[in-house]
Amino acid sequence: MIRVDRLFRLxxxxxxxxxQRLSVLILLFAAGFLVVAGxxxxxxxFQYAGDPAAPVNPxxxxxxxxxxxxxxxxxxxxxxxxxxxxxxxxxxxxxxxxETALALAEILxxxxxxxxxxxxxxxxxxxxxxxxxxxxxxxAVNALxxxxxxxxxxxxxxxxxxxxxxxxxxxxxxDGEGLAGLEKFFDRRLTDPARLDExxxxxxxxxxxxxxxxxxALAMDEFQAKGAVALVMDVHSGELLSLVSLxxxxxxxxxxxxxxxxxxxxxYEIYEQGSALKAVTIAAALDAxxxxxDDRIDATKPxxxxxxxxxxxxxxxxxxxxxxxxxxSSNIGSAxxxxxxxxxxxxxxxxxxxxxxxxxxxxxxxxxPRYPERWGRIHTMTxxxxxxxxxxxxxxAQAMAAMVNGGRLQPATLLADADRQGRHRGRQVISPxxxxxxxQLMRVAVVKGTGSFADVPGYRVAGKTSTAEKPGQTGGYDHxxxxxxxxxxxxxxxxxxxxxxMLDEPHGTEATYQFAGGGWVAxxxxxxxxxxxxxxxxxxxxxxxxxxxREAALLVQEKD
Amino acid sequence: MSxxxxxxxxxxxxxxxxxxxxxxxxxxALMGAGLILTxxxxxxxxxxxxxxxxxxxxxxxxxxxxxxxxMLAVSLVSPRQIRRAACVLLPVSLxxxxxxxxxxxxxxxxxxxxxxxxxxxxxxxxxxxxxxxxAGWMLSAKIDNPNLPSxxxxxxxxxxxxxxLVLQPDFGxxxxxxxxxxxxxxxxxxxFLWISALAVAGIAGLGLAxxxxxxxxxxxxxxxxPSSGDTxxxxxxxxxxxxxGLLGQGPGEGExxxxxxxxxxxxxxxxxxxxxxxxxxxxxxxxxxxxVVRALSDLLDEEDPFIVIAGAGLVMLFGLQALINTAVxxxxxxxxxxxxxxxxxxxxxxxxxxxxxxxxLALTRRNRYLTAPLRERRA
Numbered sequence: 001m002i003r004v005d006r007l008f009r010l011x012x013x014x015x016x017x018x019x020q021r022l023s024v025l026i027l028l029f030a031a032g033f034l035v036v037a038g039x040x041x042x043x044x045x046f047q048y049a050g051d052p053a054a055p056v057n058p059x060x061x062x063x064x065x066x067x068x069x070x071x072x073x074x075x076x077x078x079x080x081x082x083x084x085x086x087x088x089x090x091x092x093x094x095x096x097x098x099e100t101a102l103a104l105a106e107i108l109x110x111x112x113x114x115x116x117x118x119x120x121x122x123x124x125x126x127x128x129x130x131x132x133x134x135x136x137x138x139x140a141v142n143a144l145x146x147x148x149x150x151x152x153x154x155x156x157x158x159x160x161x162x163x164x165x166x167x168x169x170x171x172x173x174x175d176g177e178g179l180a181g182l183e184k185f186f187d188r189r190l191t192d193p194a195r196l197d198e199x200x201x202x203x204x205x206x207x208x209x210x211x212x213x214x215x216x217a218l219a220m221d222e223f224q225a226k227g228a229v230a231l232v233m234d235v236h237s238g239e240l241l242s243l244v245s246l247x248x249x250x251x252x253x254x255x256x257x258x259x260x261x262x263x264x265x266x267x268y269e270i271y272e273q274g275s276a277l278k279a280v281t282i283a284a285a286l287d288a289x290x291x292x293x294d295d296r297i298d299a300t301k302p303x304x305x306x307x308x309x310x311x312x313x314x315x316x317x318x319x320x321x322x323x324x325x326x327x328x329s330s331n332i333g334s335a336x337x338x339x340x341x342x343x344x345x346x347x348x349x350x351x352x353x354x355x356x357x358x359x360x361x362x363x364x365x366x367x368x369p370r371y372p373e374r375w376g377r378i379h380t381m382t383x384x385x386x387x388x389x390x391x392x393x394x395x396x397a398q399a400m401a402a403m404v405n406g407g408r409l410q411p412a413t414l415l416a417d418a419d420r421q422g423r424h425r426g427r428q429v430i431s432p433x434x435x436x437x438x439x440q441l442m443r444v445a446v447v448k449g450t451g452s453f454a455d456v457p458g459y460r461v462a463g464k465t466s467t468a469e470k471p472g473q474t475g476g477y478d479h480x481x482x483x484x485x486x487x488x489x490x491x492x493x494x495x496x497x498x499x500x501x502m503l504d505e506p507h508g509t510e511a512t513y514q515f516a517g518g519g520w521v522a523x524x525x526x527x528x529x530x531x532x533x534x535x536x537x538x539x540x541x542x543x544x545x546x547x548x549x550r551e552a553a554l555l556v557q558e559k560d
Numbered sequence: 561m562s563x564x565x566x567x568x569x570x571x572x573x574x575x576x577x578x579x580x581x582x583x584x585x586x587x588x589a590l591m592g593a594g595l596i597l598t599x600x601x602x603x604x605x606x607x608x609x610x611x612x613x614x615x616x617x618x619x620x621x622x623x624x625x626x627x628x629x630x631m632l633a634v635s636l637v638s639p640r641q642i643r644r645a646a647c648v649l650l651p652v653s654l655x656x657x658x659x660x661x662x663x664x665x666x667x668x669x670x671x672x673x674x675x676x677x678x679x680x681x682x683x684x685x686x687x688x689x690x691x692x693x694x695a696g697w698m699l700s701a702k703i704d705n706p707n708l709p710s711x712x713x714x715x716x717x718x719x720x721x722x723x724x725l726v727l728q729p730d731f732g733x734x735x736x737x738x739x740x741x742x743x744x745x746x747x748x749x750x751x752f753l754w755i756s757a758l759a760v761a762g763i764a765g766l767g768l769a770x771x772x773x774x775x776x777x778x779x780x781x782x783x784x785x786p787s788s789g790d791t792x793x794x795x796x797x798x799x800x801x802x803x804x805g806l807l808g809q810g811p812g813e814g815e816x817x818x819x820x821x822x823x824x825x826x827x828x829x830x831x832x833x834x835x836x837x838x839x840x841x842x843x844x845x846x847x848x849x850x851x852v853v854r855a856l857s858d859l860l861d862e863e864d865p866f867i868v869i870a871g872a873g874l875v876m877l878f879g880l881q882a883l884i885n886t887a888v889x890x891x892x893x894x895x896x897x898x899x900x901x902x903x904x905x906x907x908x909x910x911x912x913x914x915x916x917x918x919x920x921l922a923l924t925r926r927n928r929y930l931t932a933p934l935r936e937r938r939a
Contacts, residue, residue, distance in 0.1 A: 014703045018747045018868050019860055025743060025872065026856045032883045033849040037842055039890040043801035044838025092607035123610045125818060 063154040065176030068190045069199040070169060070183075072206045073241070073416045077160055077199075079169055079183070079251075081176075084156035085138045087129040087149065091120045094148035104129065104149075107140045120148075131174060132156045157183075159251035165209050167245040167264040168202070168363060168414055171254040180254075180262070182414060184364045201416040203239035208232050211532040212242040216501060219525040220246050223506035223516065229266045229393045230525075231500040232533065235401040235489060237417065238410035238426070240361070240394075241497070241537075243267075265504070268365040270390040274468025275518070276487050277355075277386035277396075278334045279403050279438060282326055284349040285337045287434040293322045294555055299332040306378045310335050313467075314450070321555040326441045327449035329465065331385045338384025343375045346383060352429045353399040353409055355391050362414045367392060386468060387477075393485075397500045400487045404442065404462070404495045407435040440552040443492040446523075447549065448556050454488050454523035456531045458541025462495065463488035463526065465518035470505070481505050486522035490530055493548050496539060501525040575636050578925040580858060586851045587631070587902065587917055591624050593832075593844060594903040600811060601823040601831040602905060616824050616905050623907045627914035634918025635925070639867055642919050646693035650717065653690055656683035657724040672728050673908075684733050685912035687721055689919060692740055692877055696870025699748035703865040711748075714741075731769060731776055732884075732896040738762060739880055744873045748865075783894035794891050796820045797827055800834035801841070801890065808837030824905045826897060829889040844903070845886060851917075852879035858924040871923040874916050881913075 063086060070079035087108075094100055097120040098113075105113040108130050119127045131154065133141070141149055157172035170181020178187035186200055216230040232242035245265040249257030263269065285291045296319035303310040314328045325333030338346055350356050350371075358368045370390040372379045382388040394412045402409040410426035430438075442462035445451045450465040466485045472478035485502035489495040506521045508514035515521075534541065546553075595617070602616030637645070656674060660683050664671040673680040698714035718741050725734040742762070746755055769776045783794070800816040803809060814835040817823045823831050833841045855875040859868050878901055885900040887893040899909040 014749050015863065015865055015868070017749050018703075018865065021747050022856060022860055022868065022872060025747070025876070026853055026860075029852050029856070029879055029883070030849065033845055033852075036883060036886045036890060036892065037845045039887075039892055040801065040833065040838050040841045040845065043798060043890065044805055044833060044841065047802050048805040049799070049802040092604065123608060125608065 063152050063175075065155045066191070066193075066196050067155075067157065067172065067176055068192075068196050070190075071199045071201050072165075072204045072209075073202060073239075074205060074207075075199075075201075076206045078165060078202065078204070078206070079172075080158050080160070082156050082158050084132040084154050085135075085151045086131050086154040087133055087138075087141060087151055089120060089127050089129050090125050090148045090150065091122055091127060092125055092148070094120050095146060097121065100144060100146050100149070103144050104141070107137055108133075161206065162250045162252060163248050164206065164213060165204055165243065166248050166251040166254075167262075167266065167365075168204060168240075168243045169251055170363065171251050180365065181264075181363045185362045202414050203234070203237075203241060203416050204243070204414065205232075205241040205536075207536050208241040208533045209244065211536070212499075212529050213244045213246075213248075215525055215528045215532065216244050216246055218528075219501070219503060219521065220506075222509065223503055223512075223521045225503040225506040225521075227263075227265050227269075227504035229269075229485075229500070229502040229504075230529065231266060231393060231397045231498070232529070233397050233401055233412060233498045233500070235405040235495050235498050236408075236410065238398060238401065238412050239416065240412055240414055241533075243394075243414070264363065264365040265502075266393045267359060267361055267363055268367050268392070270367050270369055270392050271483050271502075271504075272387050272390050272468050272471065273393075273396050273485065274386040274466035274483065275329045275331075276400060276464050276466040276485065277389070278326060278329065278384065279442065279464050279487075280349070280353060280355070280399060281334050281338050281341070281346070281384040282322060282441065283403050283430050283434055283438050284346065285341055286322070286437060287430040288341065288345065290340050291322060291337060293437065293552065295322060296320070297322070297325055297330075297333045297336050299325070299330050299336075301332075303332055303335055303381065305381065306376075308378060308382075310381060321557075323441055323444055323552040323555045324557065326464070327445045327556050329385075329445075329450055334385040335381035338380045339377065341380070341384075343377065343380045346380050347375050349429075350383070350389070352427075353402055354411065355389065355395055355399055359392055359394040359398065360411045360413075361394055369395060386466060393500060393502055396487065397498055400464075400500075401489070401498045402429050402435075403438045404435060404489050404498075406432045437552070439489075439492055439495065440549045442489065443549045444552045444556060446488075446492075447544075448553065448558070450517070450519035451486060451488070451523050453519060454486055454527040454530075456490070456527050456534065458543070459490045459530050459534045459539060460492040460542070460544050461488045461490045461527065461530055462492035463523070465523055466502075467517035467519070482516055484516060484518040484520075484522045486518050486526045488523075488526040488530065490534065491539060491542070493545055497530075497533075497537060499526045499529050499533075501529065571636060575925070579635060579921055580854070580924050583851055583854055583917075583921060583924070584635075586847050586854075588628070590844070590847055590851075590902040591628065593847075594828075595620060595624060596811075597828050597832050597903055598824055598905050600814060600835050601817050601828055604818050605822075605824045619907070620905050620910075623910045626907075627902075627910045630911060631914040631918040631921070634915055635921035637922055639864070639870075639923055642693060642922055643697050643866070643870075646690040646697075649686060649690035650694050653683050653687035654717075654720060654724065656681070657687060657721070657728075659683075661724060661727045672730050680908070682908040684725060684728070684730055685908045686915075688733065688737055688740075688877055689874060689912060689916045691717060691721055691737065692744070692873035693870045693919065695741055695744050696873050697866055699744055700865035700869050702748065729773065730897075731773070732898045735766075735896070736877065736880055736884070736898070738765075740873050740876045743876050744869050747869050747872055779894045779896070783891075793821055793827065793895060797830035797889050798891055800830040801838070804834040804837045804841075806838050808833075808835050808840060811835055825899055826885065826895075826904065827889060828904050829886050829900050832903075833889075841886075848879065848882040848886075848901070851875075852882075855920050855924055858926075862924075862926075867923045871920060874920045874923070878913065878916055878920070 067081045071077055101113040101117040104116050105111050170183040172183050173179045178184035212230040216228050220228040228246040230244040233240050243266050247261045249261040299320045310331050312330050312332050320333045358366050379388050398412045407428050407430040408426040409429045446455050446461050451463045454461045454463050464487050468483045469477035470481040484506050488499045501522045503521050506516045508516040512520040598620045599617050603613035606613050606615040660671055660674050664674050672682050695714045698710040701708050701710040796816050816834050817831045820827050859871050862868050882901050885898045901913045
């Protein structure tokens with residue numbers, strides 16, 4: 001009893017205090033729980049998110065993007081964007097991995113069951129199975145009833161015309177980014193939110209593109225060429241109505257195309273284009289007043305210079321008039337004209353007609369030309385007939401158009417005029433008079449010279465053939481590997497369109513007596529294209545006007 | 561007891577008539593809720609790390625049975641036996657913590673777990689209740705005999721334990737143990753001047769940790785300014801409550817849990833909020849609050865200072881852990897690795913809490929049919 005009493009006295013004050021403080025502690029805890037409870041009510045009731053459709057994981061959000069359409073000059077859709085279904089899996093929810101993988105491999109060509117199963121076994125909650133399923137594939141996947149398979153709506157860039165104009169259009173990646181061609185060049189314009197509803201209108205004419213592609217492919221097949229280019233250009237505006245590069249690919253399946261198919265031979269590949277440049281040389285010499293049409297140029301024997309010999313293929317072994325140099329495509333005569341011009345003047349003129357700078361055309365695959373850094377006498381001579389200077393076909397086409405259109409260099413473009421405001425301004429490079437003479441020369445080259453197979457009754461084709469031996473592997477030129485082209489314009493008196501066809505390493509056939517030159521393989525192709533597009537483009541057929549070429553034709557002495 | 565005519569004198573009968581049965585019911589309710597919520601959150605996590613879906617549920621089931629057995633067994637023993645057990649467990653746990661710091665493998669940048677067969681043991685879990693009981697004994701001894709240097713003994717053990725927690729490092733546990741010890745000191749009669757001084761020291765310690773430990777700094781930075789870093793866990797947890805609404809999306813309908821790291825452990829409260837709604841979250845909070853308030857109230861008319869201080873310490877351990885975890889889930893506090901008692905998945909944590917609550921039940925046992933004045937008169 002005493003002990004208890006003592007205890008009582010000793011600890012009573014302390015214990016009382018402990019109990020007091022304990023009640024404060026209880027209040028603090030109660031307050032703490034109330035605050036937490038209040039926060040829970042705040043979130044769950046006052047900030048209630050409803051039944052949100054938006055998924056928690058951003059990876060599950062729809063994968064849509066937008067991009068303006070691309071149309072041809074007549075409004076035909078060349079590229080558009082549609083919604084598509086993308087299949088993904090949540091491996092953790094897949095009930096029967098093996099069975100499902102086998103079934104999916106059946107539905108999705110190009111996928112193997114083993115590969116799909118490997119993805120099912122990944123410790124993830126989201127794996128892609130396939131992009132852009134067709135509606136019937138979607139239905140087949142849904143019919144599997146597998147809860148772990150699901151779709152997201154994605155976007156798909158669709159090229160309704162497949163191969164047609166694939167090189168000009170380029171293609172678009174899975175996330176809607178332009179990866180090549182116009183799609184890449186105009187990536188910002190096509191994705192500009194303010195202009196999504198406004199299609200990008202091109203200069204291309206789908207009908208012309210189709211005719212050119214068709215004829216070029218036939219020629220490439222007939223002459224077993226390894227590649228080919230066709231261009232149709234409005235000579236006054238520089239607008240390209242057609243740009244064909246073969247072999248081509250289906251823009252909807254760009255991923256499976258080979259590099260060889262994807263290469264744009266019209267803008268990216270540069271070649272020593274050959275004789276077509278004789279037109280440029282002659283125009284420069286005429287325009288500078290250095291030579292007159294009836295001047296005689298010595299082509300009696302090959303020129304030997306700096307260890308090289310310049311030959312003629314259709315050697316006349318006599319003095320030639322200027323129209324003869326052009327019509328018979330004399331290398332010797334051209335070299336002499338170039339020599340008369342001189343290196344400086346020639347280089348300046350080449351630069352003026354755009355042969356020394358990359359074509360300013362609206363695709364990203366454009367190469368810069370290649371030319372000698374030191375432009376010596378030998379270079380002047382070879383450049384006169386198109387060797388030693390490598391340029392793209394589009395560069396050649398725009399320079400040739402300037403020769404016949406009254407003398408204005410109008411840079412090539414893929415855009416229709418409304419979309420091109422301020423982009424290109426042409427410049428006068430030769431006088432209208434010189435240009436008029438050039439039209440005559442080119443018409444005579446078809447009527448009397450190497451380009452006769454290009455003529456089309458009623459459409460008065462003028463033009464120039466090229467047969468350029470390609471540089472060999474060991475230096476020098478390779479006689480068996482040539483680049484054959486024809487640059488045609490029509491109608492000859494007042495040209496409206498330029499049609500260019502080029503075959504890379506064609507082989508002669510029985511029908512061409514094994515010849516593979518531009519006059520044999522490219523000129524007929526241009527003729528066939530013109531025969532098809534002339535009516536489409538509203539060019540009126542008329543009988544050939546012989547008086548128009550009289551001046552030049554009389555200076556051409558017929559071959560024996 | 562005998563005054564009420566119950567003649568059965570066995571250990572079980574005594575327990576049955578003296579234990580706080582409402583508290584027992586609440587704890588079992590929490591355990592049941594925990595199993596259901598592990599069922600909701602566990603399978604997603606299990607599949608993500610390549611385990612079979614019910615891996616966590618099955619293990620949690622086993623842990624819960626063990627925990628129930630441990631809790632009931634501990635609640636049978638007397639306060640004196642608890643004190644003795646704590647005095648045995650305390651040096652063992654300190655020793656194991658030392659081994660952990662010296663030899664345990666590093667997981668996520670800290671050494672907290674000792675591998676033990678297919679289980680891992682977290683010695684600091686064992687340290688918490690045994691230290692709190694020990695501290696309760698030491699601090700109450702001073703009330704009995706003011707001349708004993710027992711406070712110093714408690715402080716020394718606290719410093720040793722705190723040092724080991726810093727070395728691991730495990731700041732969540734350190735904060736918890738420190739707060740509880742501070743509470744116990746307060747109850748034991750520490751002058752308010754001292755309490756304020758210690759509170760200031762505690763805040764200074766937190767500041768020091770902020771300045772010297774990068775991951776503490778980053779967590780606090782991200783809490784104060786969400787744009788300063790990755791607040792994915794915090795944002796997703798809030799999203800869960802907002803989606804859940806009052807009644808929840810329904811069992812198994814949760815979406816956020818699939819993208820919520822630690823959904824089955826530290827963030828299980830958010831899963832409850834999404835699938836079962838704010839009402840369920842409130843019910844869980846109510847259960848915790850009732851257990852805490854009821855246990856502390858039981859101590860209000862307890863005469864034995866050891867039982868008051870040790871018991872209150874154990875209840876604070878339990879209550880603070882629940883409070884901190886739920887507050888973290890609701891983004892009221894910066895994230896820290898702390899489980900929700902009896903709800904979160906995890907063996908070490910569950911068994912520790914069973915031990916803690918077993919001791920609380922044991923310490924709060926008394927004749928439920930005597931009112932306080934009667935008991936006082938009896939004394």
